Amino acid sequence: MSDYIVEMKHITKRFPGIVANDDVSLGIKKGEIFALLGENGAGKSTLMSILSGMYEPDEGEIYIRGEKVQISSPNHAAKLNIGMVHQHFKLVSDYTITENITLGIEPIKKFAGLFPYVDIRNANRKIEELSKNFGLEVDPTKKIADLTVSMQQRVEILKVLYREAEILIFDEPTAVLTPQEIDFLLGIIEGLRNGGKTIILITHKLEEIKKVADRCAVLNKGKLIDVLDVKKTPVNLMAQLMVGREVNFESEKVPAQFKEEVLKVEHLTVKNEDGFEVVKDVSFTIHSGEIFAIAGVADNGQVEIADTIAGLTKVSGGKILLEGKDITNESIRNRTETGISYIPEDRQSFGLVLDFDLSTNLALKQYYREPFSSKGILNKEEFEQFGSNMIDKYDIRSGQGIKTQVRSMSGGNQQKAIIAREIELQSPLMIFVQPTRGVDIGAIENIHRMMIQERDKGKAVLLISLELDEIMNVADTIGVIYNGQLQKIASSESLTTNEVGEYMMGAKHE
Amino acid sequence: ACGNDSANKNEAKSGKGEEGLKIAIVTSPSGVDDGSFNEDNYNGILNFIKKHPTATVKAVREETGDLAAAVQAVADIVADYDVIVTPGFQFAGISSIAVENPDKIFILNDSEPAPVGDQKEFDNIYAMNFAEQESGFFAGMAAALETKSNKVAVVNGIAYPSNVNYQFGFESGVNYVNKVYGKDVKSVELSGYAGTDVTGANVGGNYAGSFADEATGKVIGNALIKQGVDIIFVAAGGTGNGVFTAVKEAKGDVKVIGCDVDQYDDGVNGSKNIVLTSGVKFMSKNVEKVLNSVVDGSFKGGNVVLYADTESTGFIKEEGRHQLSEDTLSKMNEAYELVKDGTIVPASNFNGHTPDKFPGLK
Amino acid sequence: MDTIIIDGLSFALPLFILAIGGIYSEKSGIINLALEGIQGFGAFVGALSAVLIANASGMDVQNLFYVALIFSMIGGMTFSIIHAVLCIKFKANQVISGVVINILALALTTFLTTQINALVFGAASDKFRLGVSERFTIEGLANIPVIGAVFTNVYPFEVIIIVIAFFAWYLLYKTRFGMRLRASGENPHSVDAAGVNVLKIRFSAVLISGLLSGLGGMCFAYSISANFSSNIYMGYGFLAIAALIFGNWRILPTLAACLLFGFAKSGGAFIAQSMALPSSFTDLFMILPYVLTLLLLIFFSKSNRAPRALGEIYDKGKR
Amino acid sequence: MSKDKKEKFFSYSLIRPLSNEKWQPISIPLVSILISFIAAAVVILLIGKNPIQAFYNLFQGAGILPKPSYAGYKSMVTDFLSLLNAMTPLVFASLAVAVAFKAGLFNIGVSGQMLVSGFLATIIVGYSGLDAVIAKPLVLLVGMVAGGLIGGLVGWLKYKFNINEVVTTIMLNYIAQYVISFFIQMFYIDPVSRQSQYISEAARLTLVNVEIANLKMDIPLGFILAIITAILVKFVMDKTVVGFEMKAVGSNRNAAKYAGINVGRNTVLAMVMSGGLAGLAGVTYYLGHFSSIQPKVLSSLGFDSIAVSLLGNSHPIGVIFSSFLVSIIDQGSTYMSSQAGIRQEISSVIIGLILLVSACGEYLKFKVRRLKEKEVDRKERES
Numbered sequence A: 001m002s003d004y005i006v007e008m009k010h011i012t013k014r015f016p017g018i019v020a021n022d023d024v025s026l027g028i029k030k031g032e033i034f035a036l037l038g039e040n041g042a043g044k045s046t047l048m049s050i051l052s053g054m055y056e057p058d059e060g061e062i063y064i065r066g067e068k069v070q071i072s073s074p075n076h077a078a079k080l081n082i083g084m085v086h087q088h089f090k091l092v093s094d095y096t097i098t099e100n101i102t103l104g105i106e107p108i109k110k111f112a113g114l115f116p117y118v119d120i121r122n123a124n125r126k127i128e129e130l131s132k133n134f135g136l137e138v139d140p141t142k143k144i145a146d147l148t149v150s151m152q153q154r155v156e157i158l159k160v161l162y163r164e165a166e167i168l169i170f171d172e173p174t175a176v177l178t179p180q181e182i183d184f185l186l187g188i189i190e191g192l193r194n195g196g197k198t199i200i201l202i203t204h205k206l207e208e209i210k211k212v213a214d215r216c217a218v219l220n221k222g223k224l225i226d227v228l229d230v231k232k233t234p235v236n237l238m239a240q241l242m243v244g245r246e247v248n249f250e251s252e253k254v255p256a257q258f259k260e261e262v263l264k265v266e267h268l269t270v271k272n273e274d275g276f277e278v279v280k281d282v283s284f285t286i287h288s289g290e291i292f293a294i295a296g297v298a299d300n301g302q303v304e305i306a307d308t309i310a311g312l313t314k315v316s317g318g319k320i321l322l323e324g325k326d327i328t329n330e331s332i333r334n335r336t337e338t339g340i341s342y343i344p345e346d347r348q349s350f351g352l353v354l355d356f357d358l359s360t361n362l363a364l365k366q367y368y369r370e371p372f373s374s375k376g377i378l379n380k381e382e383f384e385q386f387g388s389n390m391i392d393k394y395d396i397r398s399g400q401g402i403k404t405q406v407r408s409m410s411g412g413n414q415q416k417a418i419i420a421r422e423i424e425l426q427s428p429l430m431i432f433v434q435p436t437r438g439v440d441i442g443a444i445e446n447i448h449r450m451m452i453q454e455r456d457k458g459k460a461v462l463l464i465s466l467e468l469d470e471i472m473n474v475a476d477t478i479g480v481i482y483n484g485q486l487q488k489i490a491s492s493e494s495l496t497t498n499e500v501g502e503y504m505m506g507a508k509h510e
Numbered sequence B: 001a002c003g004n005d006s007a008n009k010n011e012a013k014s015g016k017g018e019e020g021l022k023i024a025i026v027t028s029p030s031g032v033d034d035g036s037f038n039e040d041n042y043n044g045i046l047n048f049i050k051k052h053p054t055a056t057v058k059a060v061r062e063e064t065g066d067l068a069a070a071v072q073a074v075a076d077i078v079a080d081y082d083v084i085v086t087p088g089f090q091f092a093g094i095s096s097i098a099v100e101n102p103d104k105i106f107i108l109n110d111s112e113p114a115p116v117g118d119q120k121e122f123d124n125i126y127a128m129n130f131a132e133q134e135s136g137f138f139a140g141m142a143a144a145l146e147t148k149s150n151k152v153a154v155v156n157g158i159a160y161p162s163n164v165n166y167q168f169g170f171e172s173g174v175n176y177v178n179k180v181y182g183k184d185v186k187s188v189e190l191s192g193y194a195g196t197d198v199t200g201a202n203v204g205g206n207y208a209g210s211f212a213d214e215a216t217g218k219v220i221g222n223a224l225i226k227q228g229v230d231i232i233f234v235a236a237g238g239t240g241n242g243v244f245t246a247v248k249e250a251k252g253d254v255k256v257i258g259c260d261v262d263q264y265d266d267g268v269n270g271s272k273n274i275v276l277t278s279g280v281k282f283m284s285k286n287v288e289k290v291l292n293s294v295v296d297g298s299f300k301g302g303n304v305v306l307y308a309d310t311e312s313t314g315f316i317k318e319e320g321r322h323q324l325s326e327d328t329l330s331k332m333n334e335a336y337e338l339v340k341d342g343t344i345v346p347a348s349n350f351n352g353h354t355p356d357k358f359p360g361l362k
Numbered sequence C: 001m002d003t004i005i006i007d008g009l010s011f012a013l014p015l016f017i018l019a020i021g022g023i024y025s026e027k028s029g030i031i032n033l034a035l036e037g038i039q040g041f042g043a044f045v046g047a048l049s050a051v052l053i054a055n056a057s058g059m060d061v062q063n064l065f066y067v068a069l070i071f072s073m074i075g076g077m078t079f080s081i082i083h084a085v086l087c088i089k090f091k092a093n094q095v096i097s098g099v100v101i102n103i104l105a106l107a108l109t110t111f112l113t114t115q116i117n118a119l120v121f122g123a124a125s126d127k128f129r130l131g132v133s134e135r136f137t138i139e140g141l142a143n144i145p146v147i148g149a150v151f152t153n154v155y156p157f158e159v160i161i162i163v164i165a166f167f168a169w170y171l172l173y174k175t176r177f178g179m180r181l182r183a184s185g186e187n188p189h190s191v192d193a194a195g196v197n198v199l200k201i202r203f204s205a206v207l208i209s210g211l212l213s214g215l216g217g218m219c220f221a222y223s224i225s226a227n228f229s230s231n232i233y234m235g236y237g238f239l240a241i242a243a244l245i246f247g248n249w250r251i252l253p254t255l256a257a258c259l260l261f262g263f264a265k266s267g268g269a270f271i272a273q274s275m276a277l278p279s280s281f282t283d284l285f286m287i288l289p290y291v292l293t294l295l296l297l298i299f300f301s302k303s304n305r306a307p308r309a310l311g312e313i314y315d316k317g318k319r
Numbered sequence D: 001m002s003k004d005k006k007e008k009f010f011s012y013s014l015i016r017p018l019s020n021e022k023w024q025p026i027s028i029p030l031v032s033i034l035i036s037f038i039a040a041a042v043v044i045l046l047i048g049k050n051p052i053q054a055f056y057n058l059f060q061g062a063g064i065l066p067k068p069s070y071a072g073y074k075s076m077v078t079d080f081l082s083l084l085n086a087m088t089p090l091v092f093a094s095l096a097v098a099v100a101f102k103a104g105l106f107n108i109g110v111s112g113q114m115l116v117s118g119f120l121a122t123i124i125v126g127y128s129g130l131d132a133v134i135a136k137p138l139v140l141l142v143g144m145v146a147g148g149l150i151g152g153l154v155g156w157l158k159y160k161f162n163i164n165e166v167v168t169t170i171m172l173n174y175i176a177q178y179v180i181s182f183f184i185q186m187f188y189i190d191p192v193s194r195q196s197q198y199i200s201e202a203a204r205l206t207l208v209n210v211e212i213a214n215l216k217m218d219i220p221l222g223f224i225l226a227i228i229t230a231i232l233v234k235f236v237m238d239k240t241v242v243g244f245e246m247k248a249v250g251s252n253r254n255a256a257k258y259a260g261i262n263v264g265r266n267t268v269l270a271m272v273m274s275g276g277l278a279g280l281a282g283v284t285y286y287l288g289h290f291s292s293i294q295p296k297v298l299s300s301l302g303f304d305s306i307a308v309s310l311l312g313n314s315h316p317i318g319v320i321f322s323s324f325l326v327s328i329i330d331q332g333s334t335y336m337s338s339q340a341g342i343r344q345e346i347s348s349v350i351i352g353l354i355l356l357v358s359a360c361g362e363y364l365k366f367k368v369r370r371l372k373e374k375e376v377d378r379k380e381r382e383s
C-alpha cells in the first residue's frame, strides 16, 4: 500500500499530430493540494481529463487508493470519489441550481405511491444545507442563466461535493474570477483540504500556487519536468522550469507619451436584451500612446462597452468618436476599416470559427481585401503565407500548423491566434478584453510586452480585464466601473491597488 | 442478349415452347392493384391469359402520374412487347410511339389518342371510351328509387368530361325516376363545391377539386349527410374513399353507390355493407375482347365509345353484390333495355342534352 | 359551426401527438424530420396487424381498432430505431437521416402493402381496409352551445391522445428521465459529466418519438379514410414539425398550434362551403392554416429558441 | 485472437483503400454505394429474383448499357440523353440544397420554389409565343428570379423575425401547391391532359424528338448549364469572398458578425442563391424534362435532392455524380421492372439504402481513422 491516494503511471495520450501526455507519472497524497503547472498545450487538461474519466489513456496505469483502476467514464470516476470542476462549466442554463446539481442522481418520490417524480423541494433543502456547510451559499431555485460566473462556479463545486467527491480537480478555476472571488475560492479550497479532501489544481497563476498548494508538478510539451515542494521553491524557479527561460513579472515600460485623441466616448448608454441599462452615461477618452484600462468586477458593463465600441451591440444613447469621426451607427466592418482591433471576451463563440483552419482564422478580418483577395476572388497562397508568418511570429502551437482545425487547439493557443490576428491589423485603436485569460505566464509576459509595444508605436489601447494586477501593471490610465457607471478615471500612478478595489466594489465613488 | 430470355424465365405464367403474345400493362401511380380502374383492365388481360396460357403479361407502374412521364414509361419498354395496354387518360400521348412502332399494338382506355399532325385515329391503337353518363344514369335511378329521405347526391373529383358525364347521367337518372315513377327526389348540391367544366361553364354538382384528397371527400360526405342525403353516388377516385368513410361513420341509414367497378368490397362496415350497387363500365370484358381480336387476326384500330348496347356500361346486379330491392331491380332492368335500344339517351357533358331534357324523359 | 370544431379536433389531435413525438426527439437534441415517414410506417404496421389478425382469427377488423393502435405504436417505434441508430450510433446528419427515412418509408410501405396483399390475401390491392372507428357523443355535455361540439362525434382515439399527451407531459417535465432528456438537448456535456449516458437518453427519446408518431399516423388513417394506403403521406409529419417549432418546443403551446391548424383547416373548408364559390376555390381556402402560421410566427418568433444542442452530433471530446 | 484477426481483415480490406484522407470524399461514398447495392441485392434475392440481372437491366434502362432490342427511333444514345434530361433538374435542386447547407440553412422548400418558378415561367414565357432565342433565356431568367425571390423571402423572415427556415419553407410549399393548383385549374387547364396546357416548343429547355441519324432524341439544353452552374457554385464557394462569408456565417454566426460580415445580408443572399438554383431546377423540370404542370402535386425531387446533396458531400462536383447515380436508378427502374419482374418500388428502396448508408459516411470516416490509429499503434508496439 502506497501513501498516494492517486497514482498515475507512465500515462501517454496521443492526438493526431501531437503527444498530449508523454509517459507522465505522478503520485498525489491524500489531503494535499497538488498543483499542475505548464504552458498552454502542455497537457494539463488532458491529464486530468484522463483522471476524471473523460478520455482513456493510450498507455499507462492509474491507481486509486492503491488499487489499479480503469476509469471509463465520469460516472465511474464519481464512484471512485473523483470529481472535476471544468473550466468551461458543464451546466444547463435553463435549469435551476438544484436541477443542475442533482442531474444524474435526482431524488425521487412517488405520487399516489405509483408515479415517480423528481422531488425538487427536498433537493432544494438539501443543497441549501450543503452550500451552507461549505460556505458556498446559493439560492438553489435560481436559474443558471441568471447567475454570475463565480456563482456558476460555486454550482460546479457544489455538484462535485454533492457527489461526495474526495478527490477534487479544478481546471483553471480562477481564470474567470475577480481578485476578491479568487481569494474566496482559494479559501474554500483550503477549507476543503483541511476537511480531508484531496485537491488537484490547474492554474497559470504562480501566486495562487504559492498561496495554497503543497506540491506542484510542472509539465512541458506533454512531459513531466519535475514535482516541486511549493514551500521550498521560489516562484521564479517554477516559472523558469515551466517556460524554460527566465520570466519577467513586472512589465518594463517607459512613461507614456499621450498624443492626439483616438477614441472619444460621450455619454454612452447601453441596454441589454431585457431593456435593462447595463452601461449608464459613460464618457472617457483614449489618446494615441495610451493604455486605458477599465477595471471592475465581472458583469458590471465593461464588456458591453467594448462590444458597443466594436459595433456588436447597439447604442441606446450617447456617441462614439474614432479619430474624430462619429462611428456610433457604423457597421462593424466600417469600424474595423476605420481602425479598431478587437479581442473579444468569448474567443470560442465570437473570436474564432472553430471549424475553419488556423490560417483562415488568422485572416478572418482581412480576407476581403488586398492581398488576401482581389476583385472578390480569394488568394489562397496569401492565406497560407500569412498564416505561416503569424505562427512563427506569435509562437502559436498546434498539431498540424496552418491546417489545424482551430477547435482542436488548446485554449491558450486559440487566444494567441486571436491576438496575433488583431495586432496584425495595426489599427489605431486596439481593444483587448481579458487578453491573458487562460494563457500561461510566458505568454502573458509576451502579450503584455506586445500591448506596451503597440502603445509605444502610438496606438490607443483599451484594456478590459478582471485581473487587477494586470491592470496595475500595464495601464496608463484606469477607469473603474461599477454597476454600469464609471466611478473614477485617473492615471495609474495616482491610484493604489486598494483604492481601485474599493471603487470596484462600489464602496467609494466621486 | 440477356434481357429478353431471362425475362421469360422469370415469368411464372409463361408457357414453354411456342411464343405467346407478350403483353404489358403500364399504369398510373396507383398500379394494377388499385382495386378499381386499373385492376379491372388488368383482370381483362389475366382472363385472356387464362384462355391463352402461352401469353404473358408484365405490369409496369409509372410513378409520377405526369403525362410525359407516362409516355416515357411506355417508350422505355415498348420494344419488348407485342401489345401494350394503357388504362388512363395519362397515356393519350402514346400515339407518337405508336407511329414510330407500327408493329406494336396499343390498347388505350379512357381517352382518345393525342393527334399526331392531322391524324386522330391510328391503325395500331384501339382507344376505348365508355358512356359514363349511362352508368351514372343507372346509379341515379338506383338512388332515387331507394332513397327514403328523398335526398340523394353525386360526389365527383374534378369537372373533366368523364366526371361531368357521370354527374349528368346521375341527375338524368334521378329526374327519370321522378318523372316516370312520380317521386320527388332531390339531387343535393353543396354550394361551395360546384364544378366548372373544361369550357368554363358552371355545371353544379359536388366536386372535391381533386381525385386524391380523402380528407376533402370526407368533409363533403359529412356535409351531405348533414343535409339529409341518404344515398351518395361516389365518382371521385381516391377522394371517394373519404366519402365512404364519412358514410361508414355516420350511424344513420346512409348508403353509397360505387363507380367504375364493383365496389361492394369497399363497402364492408362491420356486419353491414354501405354499398347499394355500383354504376360500372365493363372494361375487363372489352380489354379481353380486343386481345382476342389480336390473336385471331381481326384486330382493328380506332377510337370507339362503348355503350350499353354492347353491354359495356351498366350496374351491378349479381346476387350478393348489391342491396337493391326486387322492385328497384326490375325497374332498372326495364330502363336498361330502353337505354340499350336508344330510347333513353342520358345527358352527358357534350351530347347536347341536359339532365332536365333528354330523349326518353317523358 | 359544429363541424369546424368536430373536424378541427379530429385533425388537430393526431397532429398534436405527432408533434409531441417530435418534441421528445428534439428536446433530447435530435432533429426529427422523419416524423412523416415514421407515422406512415406506424400506420402501416398497425393496419397490417389488424388485417392479419382479423384474417387469422376470423374476427371483424372493425373490432380491432385498439389492436391497430397498439401495433402502430410498436411499428412507429421499430422504424424510428433506424433514425436513432443513424443519428446516434453512426453520427449521421440528423436532417438528412430524417429525409432518407421518409423516402424509405414511402417506398417500403407501398411495396410491402401490394406485395402482402398479393401474397397473403391473394387479392391485389394497394391498401389495407380497416373498419371505421366508432364515434361517440357524450349526451348531456354535447348540448351545451358551441362547447358542446367538443363532446360530439368524438373518436375514441381523441381521448386516448389526450390521456397520452398528459402522460407525455408528466414524463417530460416531472420525472428523472424527462429532466435528463431535456438536459441532453440543452447541454449534453453536462449530462455526460453527471454520469448519465447521453446516447441512451437520446435513443429512448427517439424511440418514444417513434411510438407517438406511429400512433398519430394510425389515428390519421382512421380519421380520414379508415384505410391504410400511401395516401397517408400527406405531409402531416412536416406540419407537426412546424407546429412544434411554432409551439417553441413546449407541449402546451404546441397543442395551441395544432388546434390552430385544425380549426383553420376545417374553418377553411367551412368558409369555402358557405361562400358558394366553385370547387376550384377550395384550394385557396386550404392555404389558410399555412398563411396564418406564417403571419403569427412573425409576431411570436422573436423569442423562440430551439434546444441549444439540437442537431449537434454529440461527441464527448468536443466542447 | 479472432478479434485481432477480424481487425486485421478490416484493416486490409477497408482501411487501405479508405485511409487516404484526400480521397475520402470520393472513396467513402463509393463504399457506401457498394454496401447499399449489396444490401439491395440481398433484398432482391429474398424475393426470389436475380440481383445481377436486375442491376444489369437497371443500367440498360438508363442507357448506360445496351438493351437487346430497341423500339423505333430509339437506341442507347436516346436512352442516355433521357437520363441526362431527367438528371438536370436534380443537379440544380441538389445544388440549391448544398448552397443553403453551406450557409447553415436547410432549404426544405426546394419543391415549392421549383413549382412557383416553373409556373411563372410557364405562364409568362411558355404561353407567350416568343421566339426560341428570346424565350429560352427568358425562361431561365424568370425561373431564377422567381426562385430567388422566394428564397430571399425565407432568408429575410429568418433574419428579420427569427422564423425558422424549416418552418417557412414547409409552409411555403403548401401555399405554393394550393395557390398554383388554383390558378392552373381556373385558367390554364388542359381538359384532356388534366394538367396545365403545354408550353410552346420555343420555350422548352429540352429539344424533344430531334431527329438525328434515324433516331429521335431529347436534347436537354439545361444539362450543360447544370454542369457549368455546378462548377460556378464550387468556384463561388471556395474561391470568392462571397462564398467565404457565407461559409463563415454557416459555421459560426457570432464569429461572422464579429469579423464584420453582414450576417443578415449573407443569410438572405444564401437563400436567394439557393432559391435561384431551385428555380432553375423548376424550369428545367417543368419546362424541360416536362412541358406542363400537374396541379396539386409537389415534385418529390425537392426532397430527394436533400439526400442527393448529402450523397455528394454537399460538394458541387460531388452533387453531379450523386445526381447521376440516383437518376440512373430512377430512370432504369421501369425497364428493370418490366424485364426482371421486380417492382419499381425496389428502385426507391435501393436509393433509400444508398442514402441511408451514405448518411453514415462520417461514421465510416471516424471508424477508418480509429482503425488506422490502432494499426499504427500495433506496428509501434511490434517494433
Ligand SMILES: Nc1ncnc2c1ncn2[C@@H]1O[C@H](COP(=O)(O)OP(=O)(O)OP(=O)(O)O)[C@@H](O)[C@H]1O
Residues within 6 Å of the ligand: A015, A016, A018, A019, A020, A038, A039, A040, A041, A042, A043, A044, A045, A046, A047, A397, A398, A399, A408, A409, A410, A411, A412, A413, A438, A440, C317
Ligand atoms: N481531443 C483532442 N484532439 C486533438 N488534440 C487534442 C485534443 N485534446 C487536446 N489536444 C491537444 O493536446 C495538447 C494538450 O492539450 P491540453 O488541453 O491538455 O493542454 P493544457 O496544458 O490544458 O493547455 P492550456 O494551458 O492551454 O489549457 C494540445 O496541443 C491540444 O491541441
Ligand SMILES: Nc1ncnc2c1ncn2[C@@H]1O[C@H](COP(=O)(O)OP(=O)(O)OP(=O)(O)O)[C@@H](O)[C@H]1O
Residues within 6 Å of the ligand: A045, A046, A049, A087, A088, A171, A172, A407, A408, A409, A410, A411, A412, A438, C317, C318, C319
Ligand atoms: N474534439 C476535439 N478535437 C480536438 N481537440 C479538442 C477537441 N475537444 C477538445 N479539444 C482540445 O482539448 C483540450 C482539452 O479541453 P479542456 O476543456 O480541458 O480545455 P482547457 O484547457 O480547459 O481549455 P482553456 O485553455 O480554454 O481553458 C483543449 O485544448 C481543446 O482545445
Ligand SMILES: [Mg+2]
Residues within 6 Å of the ligand: A044, A045, A046, A410, A411
Ligand atoms: Mg487546459
Ligand SMILES: [Mg+2]
Residues within 6 Å of the ligand: A045, A172, A410, A411, A412, A438
Ligand atoms: Mg486551458
